[in-house]
Amino acid sequence: MRIAGTLLTVSFVLGGSSWAQQAPTPEPGHEPPAAVSPLVAAAPAPLPEAAPAPAMPDPATAADLAAARAAAPDTSASAGPPGARPASGPPARTEVTIDRRNAFVTGLRFGGPVGAAVRLSLLHGLGADVREKDERVDAVCSVPIPHCAGGFLLDAEAGSGGGKLSLGIGANAKVQSEDFRGTVGAGLKLSLARTWGSPIGTDPGLTYLGPELDLYVLRVGVNLGVLWRVAGDGGSSPLFSWGLGIRL
Numbered sequence: 001m002r003i004a005g006t007l008l009t010v011s012f013v014l015g016g017s018s019w020a021q022q023a024p025t026p027e028p029g030h031e032p033p034a035a036v037s038p039l040v041a042a043a044p045a046p047l048p049e050a051a052p053a054p055a056m057p058d059p060a061t062a063a064d065l066a067a068a069r070a071a072a073p074d075t076s077a078s079a080g081p082p083g084a085r086p087a088s089g090p091p092a093r094t095e096v097t098i099d100r101r102n103a104f105v106t107g108l109r110f111g112g113p114v115g116a117a118v119r120l121s122l123l124h125g126l127g128a129d130v131r132e133k134d135e136r137v138d139a140v141c142s143v144p145i146p147h148c149a150g151g152f153l154l155d156a157e158a159g160s161g162g163g164k165l166s167l168g169i170g171a172n173a174k175v176q177s178e179d180f181r182g183t184v185g186a187g188l189k190l191s192l193a194r195t196w197g198s199p200i201g202t203d204p205g206l207t208y209l210g211p212e213l214d215l216y217v218l219r220v221g222v223n224l225g226v227l228w229r230v231a232g233d234g235g236s237s238p239l240f241s242w243g244l245g246i247r248l
Contacts (some may be wrong), residue, residue, distance in 0.1 A: 094132045100149050101127030103140045103172055109157065111223060111243025112200035113193060113208070117159025119245065121187075123172050125151020139173035153187050161199035166191040166212065183247065185221075187214040193227055193241070202239055206232035212241060219247045 103123040110116045125142035126149040142151035153170035157163060168189025175182060193208040202208075212225030222244060229237035 097129040101140050107245045107247040109243045109245030113202050114159035115161030117157050119157045122154040125149050135177040137175050141171050143169045161197050162195035164191050164193040182218040184217050202235035206235045221245045
């Protein structure tokens with residue numbers, strides 16, 4: 001048995017050496033590629049580097065930013081819709097002029113007892129002219145008090161049926177605005193009337209005295225009053241006075 005094993009070993013060694021002698025030797029520059037180890041080929045790809053963590057803000061800086069945002073005005077609500085234009089320029093300026101003034105007013109009137117008549121009025125007192133943009137109010141206060149410069153109202157009237165002289169208080173204003181344009185006024189006076197010609201509601205040659213009230217808007221006025229006969233015989237007493245007129 002030992003002899004047989006020895007022979008097998010010798011024959012294996014001889015056969016291996018003869019195969020090595022028969023294997024061709026590679027030419028220079030044509031060496032076979034080197035064998036790659038399975039462990040190297042299967043090596044995993046390197047992992048991407050992790051992004052650095054964001055820096056934490058300084059607590060003091062964050063508190064300052066929050067306080068600044070809270071103190072800043074909110075312009076989103078005041079900005080208005082897209083395309084809106086903010087109001088430009090300062091508010092309208094109001095100009096006021098105050099001085100002593102005499103205002104003369106003329107008109108035509110028809111009523112009792114003087115009939116068809118021409119009328120002239122004088123308003124003496126304190127005037128005020130107020131202007132703002134396209135609006136204006138020009139007024140005169142004729143009242144015997146310090147705030148109206150001790151003013152008064154004086155009327156003179158002459159017609160087909162008599163004449164009248166009146167003294168009292170009043171106010172007149174010319175208004176120019178978008179809502180109203182025209183003249184307004186009022187007067188309260190004591191009237192002395194003398195009839196002649198063809199008076200309305202009484203006889204000629206009589207004298208009357210009594211209070212009257214004037215109101216007018218947009219140049220159209222109305223006059224109402226009660227007069228008592230103080231001189232002459234006949235006629236009516238008391239006498240209701242009335243009139244419709246236009247201020248020129």
